Amino acid sequence: MTVTNGKALVWMSDDLRLEDNLALFTAMSSDYDGYAVVRVRPEARSRPPRTPHRIELEDTTEQHLRQWFQTVGISFEVLDSDDRASLAQVCQKHDCSIVIRNAADGTPIEEACRQAQERELHQLGIPVLTVNGERIRRKGTGGEKQLAPFLSEDATIECQTRGADRPISLLRAFLERLPTSSYQAGMWIPGRDRNSTSQLSTHLAAGTLSLERAFVETAKAERAWHKANPGQYKTTEGASFRYFKARLEARRGFLSGFSRYEERVPPVAPTPEQAVWLTAWREGRTGIPMPDAAMRELTTTGWINFRLRQLVTSYAIQLLGLPPHAVGVVLAELFDDYEPGIAIQSHVKT
Incomplete structure (x- = not known):
C-alpha cells in the first residue's frame, strides 16, 4: 500500500513566482497527494493599501499564475481583505492536510495576523511547514539562514517565459546596459536615477523576482562582460556590476536586520x-x-x-x-x- 502525506496547500504572500520558490517546489516534488495554492494579498495581512502600480503589477502576476496552474490542473485562489474565508477554510475546501509557506517577516500587526491563522490551522490539526530558500535569517521555526539559496534549474527558468515584461527578462535587459548606464553616479541624481537604475525594486518587494536570482544573473552577466572586455575590472564600466551587487547585498542586510528588530516604542498617534x-x-x-x-x-x-x-x-x-x-x-x-x-x-x- 502506498502511503502519502495528504494534500498540501501552498501559502503565497510576497513570493509571487513559479521559479526559485522553495515552498512551491516542496509541494510539487514531495510525496504529497497533490497540492493547491492560495495567495494572501497584503491588505488581507493587515498591511497598508498598495499603490495603483503595485496592484497592477501583482494583479497581472496573479493572472499569469492562475493561467499556469489552470493548465496543470492545480487550484489557485486569492484571499483579499474583504474575503471572509480563512486559510483553515481554504484547507478544508481543498481537503489539504498541511500548509507550506516561505519564511517571511512582517510588521507586528502582520505577524499577529499570521499567528492567528496558524493557530486556527493547528486547532484543526493542520501543521504549517515554513521553509527558507534565501540566505536571510528569518524569525521563527524554519527561518534559519541557508548556506546556499534555493534556485530553480536553468531549464525551468528558461521555459517559464512570459515575454519582455517578465522580471527576469527585465533584469537581463538592465544587466546588458549596466556598464554604460553610469550606475554609481546616476542612481543618486533626480532625473538620471530612473535611467541609471534597474527599477526592479517593486518586483523584489512583491516577490515576482527573487533576490537570490538577481545575484546569480548579475554574477553571470559580470563574468560574460569581463570575458569580452579583459582588463577592464577597475574601470567605471567594469565596476558597475560590483556596485549593483553591493546594493543587492545591502537589501539582504536590511532584511536580515529586520528579523532581529523589535519595536520597543509603541505607536503614538499624532497630535x-x-x-x-x-x-x-x-x-x-x-x-x-x-x-x-x-x-x-x-x-x-x-x-x-x-x-x-x-x-x-x-x-x-x-x-x-x-x-x-x-x-x-x-x-x-x-x-x-x-x-x-x-x-x-x-x-x-x-
Whole structure:
C-alpha cells in the first residue's frame, strides 16, 4: 500500500513566482497527494493599501499564475481583505492536510495576523511547514539562514517565459546596459536615477523576482562582460556590476536586520498640530523645496531614489517631529516597492 502525506496547500504572500520558490517546489516534488495554492494579498495581512502600480503589477502576476496552474490542473485562489474565508477554510475546501509557506517577516500587526491563522490551522490539526530558500535569517521555526539559496534549474527558468515584461527578462535587459548606464553616479541624481537604475525594486518587494536570482544573473552577466572586455575590472564600466551587487547585498542586510528588530516604542498617534504637518508633508507643501518636491514626485510616480528616501524620512521625523509610525504608514501607502524589512530599517537608521 502506498502511503502519502495528504494534500498540501501552498501559502503565497510576497513570493509571487513559479521559479526559485522553495515552498512551491516542496509541494510539487514531495510525496504529497497533490497540492493547491492560495495567495494572501497584503491588505488581507493587515498591511497598508498598495499603490495603483503595485496592484497592477501583482494583479497581472496573479493572472499569469492562475493561467499556469489552470493548465496543470492545480487550484489557485486569492484571499483579499474583504474575503471572509480563512486559510483553515481554504484547507478544508481543498481537503489539504498541511500548509507550506516561505519564511517571511512582517510588521507586528502582520505577524499577529499570521499567528492567528496558524493557530486556527493547528486547532484543526493542520501543521504549517515554513521553509527558507534565501540566505536571510528569518524569525521563527524554519527561518534559519541557508548556506546556499534555493534556485530553480536553468531549464525551468528558461521555459517559464512570459515575454519582455517578465522580471527576469527585465533584469537581463538592465544587466546588458549596466556598464554604460553610469550606475554609481546616476542612481543618486533626480532625473538620471530612473535611467541609471534597474527599477526592479517593486518586483523584489512583491516577490515576482527573487533576490537570490538577481545575484546569480548579475554574477553571470559580470563574468560574460569581463570575458569580452579583459582588463577592464577597475574601470567605471567594469565596476558597475560590483556596485549593483553591493546594493543587492545591502537589501539582504536590511532584511536580515529586520528579523532581529523589535519595536520597543509603541505607536503614538499624532497630535492635532502634528496631523496638520503630517498632511502638509505628505502633500509636499511644508514650504521647504527639496523634501516637498521629493514627496510630490513620490506621490506621482511611486518611486524616488534612496537618498531622497532618507531625506523625506529624516525631515519628517527629526525636523518636523512627526511620530515615526505615522511617517511609516504614509510612506507605505506611497511607495510602489514598500516592504517592511526595508522601510522600517531605513526609519531606524535616520
